[in-house]
Amino acid sequence: xxxxxxxxxxxxxxxxxxxxxxxxxxxxxxxxxxxxxxxxxxxxxxxxxxxxxxxxxxxxxxxxxxxxxxxxxxxxxxxxxxxxxxxxxxxxxxxxxxxxxxxxxxxxxxxxxxxx
Amino acid sequence: xxxxxxxxxxxxxxxxxxxxxxxxxxxxxxxxxxxxxxxxxxxxxxxxxxxxxxxxxxxxxxxxxxxxxxxxxxxxxxxxxxxxxxxxxxxxxxxxxxxxxxxxxxxxxxxxxx
Numbered sequence: 001x002x003x004x005x006x007x008x009x010x011x012x013x014x015x016x017x018x019x020x021x022x023x024x025x026x027x028x029x030x031x032x033x034x035x036x037x038x039x040x041x042x043x044x045x046x047x048x049x050x051x052x053x054x055x056x057x058x059x060x061x062x063x064x065x066x067x068x069x070x071x072x073x074x075x076x077x078x079x080x081x082x083x084x085x086x087x088x089x090x091x092x093x094x095x096x097x098x099x100x101x102x103x104x105x106x107x108x109x110x111x112x113x114x115x116x
Numbered sequence: 117x118x119x120x121x122x123x124x125x126x127x128x129x130x131x132x133x134x135x136x137x138x139x140x141x142x143x144x145x146x147x148x149x150x151x152x153x154x155x156x157x158x159x160x161x162x163x164x165x166x167x168x169x170x171x172x173x174x175x176x177x178x179x180x181x182x183x184x185x186x187x188x189x190x191x192x193x194x195x196x197x198x199x200x201x202x203x204x205x206x207x208x209x210x211x212x213x214x215x216x217x218x219x220x221x222x223x224x225x226x227x228x229x230x
Contacts, residue, residue: 002159043160043206043220056215068143090159098216100147103165107159 003027004108006091012114017078019093021111025072025093031055032074033094034066036055038087050097083113088112118143120209122221129197129228137224139207141148148210149190151181152217163205166190173228177201197228 003026013019020104021107025032034046045058049068060066063081068074089112120141129135142146148167150159164175171183183193192205204225208218 004159006159026152042222044222045217047218048215056173058217067126093159101146101212101216102165104150104162104165106162107152109159 001100002106002108004093006089006108006111009109010110010112010114011116014116015081015083017076017081017115018038019113021076021078021089021113023074023076023091023093023108024100025074025091026106029093029095029106030072031094031103032068032072033092033095034060034074035090035092036074036087037090037110043090046076048098055097056103061098078113083115086113086115118211118213118219119208120207120219120221122205122224124224125222126227127227129226131199131230132196133230134202135194135226135228137205137207137226139190139192139221140189141190141207141209143209143212144209145186147183147188147190147213147218149183150193150208150210151175151180151190152204152206152208153177153203153220154223155195160206163192201228202226202228212220 005024030051033048036044046060048056066076088110090110091108095101137145150165151163207221211219
């Protein structure tokens with residue numbers, strides 16, 4: 001158990017809908033990362049938050065947004081869902097902002113999103 | 117451009133035999149390298165990392181990795197494979213040009229046969 005929690009474990013929804021995925025980082029970790037894992041595209045970095053502020057952006061669609069709250073938990077909002085958004089969404093956390101390069105990311109169990 | 121490659125989609129090994137999962141990289145700065153394992157329907161678990169120092173890095177579950185600067189490789193190894201090692205393995209390298217994020221390999225499926 002990495003100490004990173006994600007809810008829900010599974011989510012089934014319809015195209016056009018909006019969902020919110022939640023992540024709680026390990027105790028003491030200030031950074032939260034969101035990743036998308038699909039069969040055809042592997043592990044894609046979406047976005048990083050550090051201590052409440054957006055730190056880095058990856059291949060995140062405009063329909064997706066995230067935030068990190070004062071208690072450091074994070075939410076990933078996915079809207080206007082499309083069939084192609086079906087994937088595993090992982091949250092990871094690390095101690096610092098990562099600029100030192102040595103930070104290890106610890107992953108949660110993921111949320112499996114199915115868009116029908 | 118910085119990149120990481122896992123040249124084998126799948127590696128098959130008999131239980132008890134040594135295993136190697138290959139990873140090569142290309143980075144502009146210091147190569148900070150990571151290995152993770154993903155069991156079915158689970159999140160990624162950190163195995164080990166190379167930052168500096170000894171080229172042989174020991175990690176979790178009996179795994180180790182050998183950093184080779186001249187060959188720009190960071191292969192994951194285990195002396196004696198277990199059936200329970202069957203999983204998906206990811207190599208990653210720190211991307212110094214892109215906000216220090218990790219560049220991920222495509223993953224290698226390791227199958228250990230009894």
